[in-house]
Amino acid sequence: MAKVLKSNLAAAIMAIMLAIILIYIYSAAAIKMETAVFVQHMVNGLSLGSLFALVAIGYTMVYTILSMINFAHGDIFMMSIYFAFFAVSSFHMPWVLALFCVIATTPVIGALIERFAYRPLRDAPKNSVLISAIGASFLLENAATYLFGGRPKALPDIPVLTRVITIQSVNFQVVSIVIPIITFVLLAVLLNFINRTKTGIAMRAVAQDYEIARVMGVNINWIISLTFIIGSALAAVGGFMWGVRYPGITPTMGVMPGLKCFVAAVVGGIGDIKGAVVGGFILGLGEIMIVALFPGISGYRDAFAFVLLIVILLVKPTGILGSKAREKV
Amino acid sequence: MKKASALLLAALLAMSALSGCASSGSSDVITIGVFEPLTGDNAAGGELEVAGIELANELYPEVLGKKVVLVKVDNKSDKAEAATAAARLVEQNKVQAIIGSWGSSLSMAAGNIVMDAKIPAVGASCTNPLVTLNNDYYFRVCFIDPFQGTVMANYATSKLGAKTAAIIQEVSNDYSVGLASFFEDSFTKTTGDASSIVEKGNYQTGDKDFTAILTNIKQKNPDVIFAPGNFTESALIIKQARQLGITTPFLGGDTWETPDFLSVGGAEVEGAVFSTFFDKAMVTTSEATKFLAEFEKKNPGVEPAAVTALGYDAYILILDAIKRANSTDGPAIRDALASTSGFQAVTGSTTLDANGDAVKDAVIKSVTGGKFTYLDYVKAQ
Numbered sequence: 001m002a003k004v005l006k007s008n009l010a011a012a013i014m015a016i017m018l019a020i021i022l023i024y025i026y027s028a029a030a031i032k033m034e035t036a037v038f039v040q041h042m043v044n045g046l047s048l049g050s051l052f053a054l055v056a057i058g059y060t061m062v063y064t065i066l067s068m069i070n071f072a073h074g075d076i077f078m079m080s081i082y083f084a085f086f087a088v089s090s091f092h093m094p095w096v097l098a099l100f101c102v103i104a105t106t107p108v109i110g111a112l113i114e115r116f117a118y119r120p121l122r123d124a125p126k127n128s129v130l131i132s133a134i135g136a137s138f139l140l141e142n143a144a145t146y147l148f149g150g151r152p153k154a155l156p157d158i159p160v161l162t163r164v165i166t167i168q169s170v171n172f173q174v175v176s177i178v179i180p181i182i183t184f185v186l187l188a189v190l191l192n193f194i195n196r197t198k199t200g201i202a203m204r205a206v207a208q209d210y211e212i213a214r215v216m217g218v219n220i221n222w223i224i225s226l227t228f229i230i231g232s233a234l235a236a237v238g239g240f241m242w243g244v245r246y247p248g249i250t251p252t253m254g255v256m257p258g259l260k261c262f263v264a265a266v267v268g269g270i271g272d273i274k275g276a277v278v279g280g281f282i283l284g285l286g287e288i289m290i291v292a293l294f295p296g297i298s299g300y301r302d303a304f305a306f307v308l309l310i311v312i313l314l315v316k317p318t319g320i321l322g323s324k325a326r327e328k329v
Numbered sequence: 330m331k332k333a334s335a336l337l338l339a340a341l342l343a344m345s346a347l348s349g350c351a352s353s354g355s356s357d358v359i360t361i362g363v364f365e366p367l368t369g370d371n372a373a374g375g376e377l378e379v380a381g382i383e384l385a386n387e388l389y390p391e392v393l394g395k396k397v398v399l400v401k402v403d404n405k406s407d408k409a410e411a412a413t414a415a416a417r418l419v420e421q422n423k424v425q426a427i428i429g430s431w432g433s434s435l436s437m438a439a440g441n442i443v444m445d446a447k448i449p450a451v452g453a454s455c456t457n458p459l460v461t462l463n464n465d466y467y468f469r470v471c472f473i474d475p476f477q478g479t480v481m482a483n484y485a486t487s488k489l490g491a492k493t494a495a496i497i498q499e500v501s502n503d504y505s506v507g508l509a510s511f512f513e514d515s516f517t518k519t520t521g522d523a524s525s526i527v528e529k530g531n532y533q534t535g536d537k538d539f540t541a542i543l544t545n546i547k548q549k550n551p552d553v554i555f556a557p558g559n560f561t562e563s564a565l566i567i568k569q570a571r572q573l574g575i576t577t578p579f580l581g582g583d584t585w586e587t588p589d590f591l592s593v594g595g596a597e598v599e600g601a602v603f604s605t606f607f608d609k610a611m612v613t614t615s616e617a618t619k620f621l622a623e624f625e626k627k628n629p630g631v632e633p634a635a636v637t638a639l640g641y642d643a644y645i646l647i648l649d650a651i652k653r654a655n656s657t658d659g660p661a662i663r664d665a666l667a668s669t670s671g672f673q674a675v676t677g678s679t680t681l682d683a684n685g686d687a688v689k690d691a692v693i694k695s696v697t698g699g700k701f702t703y704l705d706y707v708k709a710q
Contacts, residue, residue: 150368299531
């Protein structure tokens, strides 16, 4: 069983399904939760989880290539929500155009951070890059405070996405359903890109050993930049959807989601894109279900992510889908 | 060359040290520290309060023939930062008095610092009883939460005829937890039923997703939901509640009265009811008329928030105390503040009780047509 779980995505999904069924039986039997309420919690959890998943992919991609944690990723996510805000409320763009603008502008920040904060340190000890990442994170937060002010901004309602649909007394916004769909479509596109295209192969080569890849004629600077661009673009999609769903934008809002998505990436198995998505869903559903099943501890829901992180690191440090740690030089 | 640059550096260092001395120790000005959240989750509240303090400073720039200078520090909406900020005001800026802070937790973080330094502090809108309790140097110009909790509980039971209530509180915020528990006490006393609080949800400052708590509450179907807390989070709670099909009325506290509550909450916060300190419908002093006219002159078409009026009041009360004490000595100002009685402030006649709290009437407001509108008025007990 353990051997199957280690390598098989299907097994992990099966395990999650089983857990959901067990939680359903428990909730119906022990706290008399109605099915509609349970479904409502599941919808809430899925939409939160897929947002985590989108951002977690960025962490995992950068880790795969550079084996560093890009702590500025949560703040890139934050910036993308500000971009969405300005696109929609200052430039009055229709939302589809605004989404494309956000996807176009956010990766610029990701690429710039890589160029100026990480590339000069590529041959430095890993700790230096980590500290540089934390510095980049603070820089973005303070720049946002300086440029946009400390007061929360609200992304205006986008009726197409924020409209509420009611099915059998289960209420959800259109965006709650759109997010998981987008997540899976982007995941499929990304996997296809990495596994089938020449650039994708180059990316995997750089991940394995960038010195050798360079010798083989891969333009590693471009590949690394591209990794940051793709990761930031996914964070931008996540940020836009997050802004639509939770419209209170502040300069420090990226910190908590950033940390949680990092946890999601580790839980799923850092270095594995499918793992990041699995981790995101586990985290989103877990957070909601903790509150649903144990209302008394609802104030500790943030702790769920970090307890889960500790447990995973103790039990299976490589994460749910992670293969044996590949030591990099 | 090296020697020259070393000399230059030494000279610069010496100069900066000297200039540091010159700016602090001078005695021809009176410095008042403004201790408010200017960034972070509570920034909007801090900004509103600072607006009132600055307006008062413009109108009353002098006391005892000396110019009053405001020194603003940002406590960043964070308890640890708040302690550092207060210490900086006391030790570096050598202020004679402090105004602030929006947010009881932040004020409490400064409590011991002002007490040890013997620098009197006047809170504008921090309503948790613990801010001034057992602290001889902390005062405030607003009422406290036991009163506010009772006002809202009475509103729920008598005006809305509520028999059951749910509470959503911000556990990392002393203000929210305190107010929620005073509401609970008063509500259960009125209904005579300890189980009339059907559900209690907790969240942390900065949380964005409240769907799980709300789905739980929806199942219990309470008559009202009391959700005191920070404005952004509260607005998101109400928004998400409406999206989940919860039509129950929402009640809250004074922190909701910020423009950000309306902008984040949008159409969904319509009908939300909360208690606050002041409205132009309850002008009782000539100072209030003056304040409203001057505020209108500076911000045409904008209604002053209650906390802006309180910031103004905190400033003029300190000036009045300095005048009465005829001294800028901390303990002397403190004694003058403690004996404040019948002071004609914007938010009404102000008398400080033994704890240093003002006893004042409360205003109930609601959100109608995307604006805060006056609803009711409750006399102080």
